[in-house]
Amino acid sequence: MIQKENKDNLINSDIDRELEVTLRPRVFDQVIGREKEKRNLKIMIKAAKRRKEALDHILFHGPSGLGKTTLAHVLANELGVKIFITSGPAIERQGDLASILTNIPKFGVLFIDEIHRLPKSVEEILYPVMEDKAIDIVIGKGPSARTLRLGLEDFSIVGATTRIGLISAPLLNRFGACLRLDFYNNDELRDIVFQKAGILKVDIDAIAAYEIAKRSRGTARIAIRHLKRVRDYIEVNNIDRIKLSEVEKVLDMYEVDKEGLDYIDRKILRWIIKDLDGGPVGVSTIAAAFFEEVSTIEEVYEPYLIKAGFLKRTPRGRVVTEKAYKHLDLKQTKNALKKQRKLI
Numbered sequence: 001m002i003q004k005e006n007k008d009n010l011i012n013s014d015i016d017r018e019l020e021v022t023l024r025p026r027v028f029d030q031v032i033g034r035e036k037e038k039r040n041l042k043i044m045i046k047a048a049k050r051r052k053e054a055l056d057h058i059l060f061h062g063p064s065g066l067g068k069t070t071l072a073h074v075l076a077n078e079l080g081v082k083i084f085i086t087s088g089p090a091i092e093r094q095g096d097l098a099s100i101l102t103n104i105p106k107f108g109v110l111f112i113d114e115i116h117r118l119p120k121s122v123e124e125i126l127y128p129v130m131e132d133k134a135i136d137i138v139i140g141k142g143p144s145a146r147t148l149r150l151g152l153e154d155f156s157i158v159g160a161t162t163r164i165g166l167i168s169a170p171l172l173n174r175f176g177a178c179l180r181l182d183f184y185n186n187d188e189l190r191d192i193v194f195q196k197a198g199i200l201k202v203d204i205d206a207i208a209a210y211e212i213a214k215r216s217r218g219t220a221r222i223a224i225r226h227l228k229r230v231r232d233y234i235e236v237n238n239i240d241r242i243k244l245s246e247v248e249k250v251l252d253m254y255e256v257d258k259e260g261l262d263y264i265d266r267k268i269l270r271w272i273i274k275d276l277d278g279g280p281v282g283v284s285t286i287a288a289a290f291f292e293e294v295s296t297i298e299e300v301y302e303p304y305l306i307k308a309g310f311l312k313r314t315p316r317g318r319v320v321t322e323k324a325y326k327h328l329d330l331k332q333t334k335n336a337l338k339k340q341r342k343l344i
Helices: 002-022 035-051 068-079 094-101 120-132 186-199 206-214 220-236 244-253 263-276 283-289 294-307 322-327 334-343
Strands: 058-061 083-087 109-113 134-139 146-151 156-161 177-180 311-314 317-320
Touching (some): 035 068, 035 177, 058 068, 068 083, 068 109, 068 156, 094 120, 120 134, 120 156, 186 206, 206 220, 206 244, 220 244, 263 294, 263 322, 283 294, 283 317
Parallel strands (some): 058 156, 058 177, 083 109, 109 156
Antiparallel strands (some): 311 317
16 A cells, blocks of 8 residues: 555656646747847857857856746757756766766757856866867876866857856856846736646636736746645635636735735844834844845845835845835834935
């Protein structure tokens, strides 16, 4: 019985992985939004094919969940080549990278996620790889050590990072194109929700799709996550179609409000307002108060709070805006208003 259950779980996990892959667009025509990026990439691909060369090295950067990995897969599909996938933290030694590079066929694509986390010693190996299509391997140690240069096939490196500032200038300058992916607007996210609902075989109202989009923080990954949770709800309750009422009920259950703020977002804003009279406060203080890493505050919570206009950076620290007071239905004190006008 236990063996049968384990087998069923394995089958279900395989189905989930296959479904997850099918949710990704495969070609440019399936990619919603990103018109500027698609236009530039199409030109690069067409030129590379015409010259019968590998695509130039490309770096995608921007917040997480905006389609960097998806675009890398689309590039490989449009080129008609195989894609090899790894990540910066996974490549610990020079030998790890060498074994990957020597297996990439002509015109293939190597996708390195979180490329800013490559060890320095590994990163330096990439310099001749990207420029000369060769890798230098040191054989032996001490006075008898010698360098062996291995030629590689003509291939492309596609990097992705959420923190472009951590990439060294020598590595950054070797990319032929650096494309910044920004947040989606609500109309684009609504279309993404419709597209994924069709793949998941879920019927959804236009108003319901737009409500999911509004609460998704401009991020496709979050929109898809919300759609899946609403899908769970209607399946369990035998509901045929996703309507606005179902979306509101489910996202309220998960404490996601009309502006896309979750419980932690609102807790941070309330703490700054009630305990610090609206700020200013340093990001390290916020991290300490909520038992989080500074990088988590800076990369996960702060970007959207600033983009949505609930928080502002000043030379003295973070300050809550008037919009945050209104959204949380809190009254702004005269002292807070005075400080805000002085700092912003």
